[in-house]
Amino acid sequence: MVNSKQVLVSFRRVSKTYDGETLVVKQLDLDIYQGEFLTLLGPSGSGKTTCLMMLAGFEYPTGGEIWLDGVLLNTVPPHQRNIGMVFQNYALFPHLSVAQNVEYPLKVRRVPGADRARRVAAALDMVQMGSFGKRYPAQLSGGQQQRIALARALVFEPRLVLMDEPLGALDKQLREHMQLELKALHERLGVTFVYVTHDQGEALTMSDRVAVFDQGYVQQLDTVDRLYESPCNQFVANFIGDSNRLRGVVSQLGDDYCTLRLADGSEVRGMSVHALAARDVSSTGRRAQIGEVVSACIRPERMRLIDPASSVDGGVNGVVGRAAGLIYFGDHVRMRCQLPQQDECFVKVPLGTPALEHFVPGVPVALAFEPEHLRVFT
Numbered sequence: 001m002v003n004s005k006q007v008l009v010s011f012r013r014v015s016k017t018y019d020g021e022t023l024v025v026k027q028l029d030l031d032i033y034q035g036e037f038l039t040l041l042g043p044s045g046s047g048k049t050t051c052l053m054m055l056a057g058f059e060y061p062t063g064g065e066i067w068l069d070g071v072l073l074n075t076v077p078p079h080q081r082n083i084g085m086v087f088q089n090y091a092l093f094p095h096l097s098v099a100q101n102v103e104y105p106l107k108v109r110r111v112p113g114a115d116r117a118r119r120v121a122a123a124l125d126m127v128q129m130g131s132f133g134k135r136y137p138a139q140l141s142g143g144q145q146q147r148i149a150l151a152r153a154l155v156f157e158p159r160l161v162l163m164d165e166p167l168g169a170l171d172k173q174l175r176e177h178m179q180l181e182l183k184a185l186h187e188r189l190g191v192t193f194v195y196v197t198h199d200q201g202e203a204l205t206m207s208d209r210v211a212v213f214d215q216g217y218v219q220q221l222d223t224v225d226r227l228y229e230s231p232c233n234q235f236v237a238n239f240i241g242d243s244n245r246l247r248g249v250v251s252q253l254g255d256d257y258c259t260l261r262l263a264d265g266s267e268v269r270g271m272s273v274h275a276l277a278a279r280d281v282s283s284t285g286r287r288a289q290i291g292e293v294v295s296a297c298i299r300p301e302r303m304r305l306i307d308p309a310s311s312v313d314g315g316v317n318g319v320v321g322r323a324a325g326l327i328y329f330g331d332h333v334r335m336r337c338q339l340p341q342q343d344e345c346f347v348k349v350p351l352g353t354p355a356l357e358h359f360v361p362g363v364p365v366a367l368a369f370e371p372e373h374l375r376v377f378t
Contacts, residue, residue, distance in 0.1 A: 270374030
């Protein structure tokens with residue numbers, strides 16, 4: 001995690017349009033701290049890559065300001081920003097050797113020859129590619145090319161490294177391995193990493209903080225644990241991890257909690273997200289109203305199977321339905337459950353649970369969950 005709160009990069013009311021009409025980034029205010037690993041996460045077209053390109057200098061903002069360490073970047077060309085960049089396709093020069101590819105940024109900056117050789121060797125050793133200097137990109141695997149691209153981005157010792165989905169072309173196993181390597185490298189170097197991806201697993205694995213983008217706005221900027229456990233709206237809840245949704249009518253209101261009456265007449269109690277957000281003077285959240293139709297979300301691992309013939313303890317939510325099927329995940333199964341007039345939900349069930357021994361689709365199921373894990377959104 002980041003120890004220092006020194007701001008390195010600031011986006012101040014930044015907007016961007018390509019056609020003069022539609023804003024792909026809308027009034028972005030974002031501070032990036034020195035030494036942190038920040039991920040810009042979101043679906044295609046959400047504005048995350050455009051933000052990265054504006055920070056790199058390959059695009060210029062339509063409005064607002066971008067600052068790097070006290071310097072206004074709006075009109076500074078890319079080669080003068082001293083920012084490292086790693087692309088999804090690696091962008092290695094095929095006619096240059098590995099060492100020459102890594103050396104290229106140093107030659108552009110007119111670093112003396114002896115110093116170039118030392119720094120190239122150090123950069124290759126940093127990514128465990130020290131013996132590959134004489135090879136050419138075509139002789140390398142995808143993972144090896146990714147390491148070379150990273151070495152080239154780090155060789156001139158930038159304070160900021162930008163990565164645009166650099167693991168997207170790798171297979172699943174190698175991608176997961178490289179995630180751990182990137183995180184370890186970041187912790188060792190202390191360089192600020194800004195990483196763009198649409199893969200929530202990558203974001204949760206590597207990041208200190210994550211900015212979740214949708215429709216040109218940052219929907220939530222937070223640490224990975226708070227993003228997962230305390231999403232601020234339905235988009236974040238559904239985009240980060242798996243989430244079950246319950247729809248109901250607000251029947252009771254409290255300070256932090258409210259009660260929903262579901263379609264079958266049963267009631268569940270959950271934490272009102274916007275009631276909590278309203279304590280923040282900068283929030284635009286509003287409280288739910290009695291009689292309002294709302295949605296609530298809960299993670300599959302926060303629900304548990306109980307005996308349909310038993311009753312839940314006081315204060316614990318309970319719903320009943322029927323099991324629809326099982327999905328095997330290796331260390332657990334996901335049970336598909338059908339609740340009255342609700343979307344199908346999933347429950348994470350450990351292997352060895354007695355209810356799985358003689359499972360038959362259609363059997364009645366009862367689910368219990370704590371009110372603090374049910375998030376109610378207006």
